[in-house]
Amino acid sequence: MYDVVVCGGGPAGSALAWWLARDGMRVAIADAGTHPRRKPCGESLNPGAVAAILRLAAGAPPLEGLLEHVQPLDGWVLHSGKASVAARYPRGRSGWSCRREALDEWLLRGAIGAGAEIIAGCRVKAVAQHDDRCEISAVREGINMTMEARYAVGADGLRSVVARSVGLLARPGPLRKVALTARISGLHDLRPLVELHLQRGAVIGIAPLQGEGGAANATLALSAVEAARRASSLRSRPEALLGALRASTAIGERAAEARLESEVLACGPFHYPVRAAHRGRVLLVGDAAGYYDPLTGQGIYRALRGAELAAGLLRQAAAEGGVEVLQRYSAMLQREFGAGTALQRFIEYGAARPRLFQAAIHGLRLSGSASLVAAVVGNCREPRRW
Ligand SMILES: Cc1cc2nc3c(=O)[nH]c(=O)nc-3n(C[C@H](O)[C@H](O)[C@H](O)COP(=O)(O)OP(=O)(O)OC[C@H]3O[C@@H](n4cnc5c(N)ncnc54)[C@H](O)[C@@H]3O)c2cc1C
Structure with a gap:
């Protein structure tokens, strides 16, 4: 029997397995896919995420294997109509952009190196809880299988099967966005900043990527109404994404020579709340623990x-042989992420009202408080000690 079966090998699952395996726990990651693989993402990590990676990799030699894929980022620049403001992270802090295949595979390798077992191509179907263990049912290469563990973790992303299986998935939220995302080259005048271009019903995000020739990640997020309005152009994803870049007043000229360097991935909606992030012997981490919107780039953080918080509690629960300590988990997440989610909702409210948003941008410029917002959204504060 495993100590912990982690369902899902994205950043949340791999980081958790890495922490637990390092402490000598018997951990397996069951992942439906195989690495390396693409994941729709803006591919920018905020300073809080970078700090979490450095804590995870402390003393581990393979950090160089990741750094060769990293482009440092100094902050954000927000554009709406003619208004714009740059918001830099506090001195000494920086974010990164990194291709997700490289990041996710590096995290998974780290977990394996620490002693975790990976069961690739293993789609979890359900988790059943008993007094002393969990039973995880899955399908691998068309064959049903069952794993037993003292604790199970749902790290299986949006619309988590584990969350649904243990009755934690709430009704989908009202925000119904869709997004297209791809890597491009040939975009001129890139600076080491994440660009967010807000338009009515649409946001274009640009993150410069490591490499020459104007390499960047371009993500277009559309409200449901705007997606319906652009339905005919969305039939061709490349056309819809490149067309949106070229039609933008702020990006258009810079994107005249832009080319796609990858398939355009589509995804959405994103708003999947959960009732709680814990039940009995099961915890949820990452997107599985509830997700609102990718706009502020805090998902990887x-x-x-x-994962770090869940690892601490699982370690303690395993040592005590119980589940009581896990009851603290949902409150911990609320305490750590509640303010960020409130800010996300506020930004979403403003983004849907361009005039209000432009006034806010002017206000940030005049008051010089843009860096304060960058520090909050960038999760730049030292992590709380629990
Ligand atoms: C368009 C878009 C842009 C984004 N941009 C950013 C950004 O710039 N910065 C940022 O920080 N965040 C961004 N995010 C959010 C970020 O991508 C997620 O928050 C992050 O990937 C969450 O990691 P995770 O490990 O929880 O889930 P995931 O990365 O989704 O990993 C889930 C894993 O679970 C596996 N899985 C799924 N179902 C099962 C199953 N039934 N059984 C077993 N395994 C399963 C999958 O194969 C996958 O490996 C963006 C999201 C979107 C949609």
Whole structure:
């Protein structure tokens, strides 16, 4: 029997398995896919996520294997109409952009190196809880299988099967966005900043990527209404994404020579709340623990920080042989991420009202408080000690 079966090998699952295996726990990661693989993402990590990676890799030699894929980022620049403001992270802090295949595979390798077992191509179907253990049912290469563990973790992303299986998935939220995302080259005048271009019903995010020739990640997020309005152009994803870049007043000229360097991935909606992030012997981490919107680029931070918190509790629960300590988990997540989620909702409210948003951008410029917002959204504060 495993100590912990982690369902899902994205950043949340791999980071958690890495922490637990390092402490000598018997851990397996059951992942439906195989690495390396693409994941729709803006591919920017905020300073909080970078710090979480450095804590995880402390003393581990393979950090160089990741750094060769990393482009440091100094902050954000927000554009709406003619208004714009740059918001830099506090001195000494920086974010990264990194291709997700490289990041996710590096985290998984770290977990394996620490002693975790990976069961690739293993799709978890359900988790049943008993007094002293969990039974995880899955399908691998068309064959049903069952794993037993003292604790199970749902790290299986949006619309988590584990969350649904243990009755934690709430009704989907009202925010119904869709997104297209791809890597491009040939985008001129890139700076080491994440660009967010807000338009009515649409946001274009640009993150410069490591490499020459104007390499960047371009993500277009559309409200449900705007997606319906652009339905005919969305039939061709490359056309819809490149067309949106070229039609933007702020990006258009810079994108005249832009080319796609990858398939355009589509995804959405994103708003999947959960009733709680814990029940009995099961914890949820990362997107599985509830997700609102990718706009502020905090998803990877939450995945990594949530894994760190879950690891501490699972370690303690295993040592005590019980589950009581796990009851603290949902409150910990609320305490750590509640303010960020409130800010996300506020930004979402403003983003849907361009005039209000432009006034807010002017306000940030005049008051010089843009860096304060960057520090909050960048999760730049030292992590709380629990
Ligand atoms: C368009 C878009 C742009 C984004 N941009 C950013 C950004 O710039 N910065 C940022 O920080 N965040 C961003 N995010 C959010 C970020 O991608 C997620 O928060 C992050 O990937 C969460 O990691 P995770 O490990 O929880 O889930 P995931 O990365 O989704 O990993 C889940 C894993 O679970 C596996 N899995 C799924 N179902 C099962 C199953 N039934 N059984 C077994 N395994 C299963 C999958 O194969 C996968 O490996 C963005 C998201 C979107 C959609």
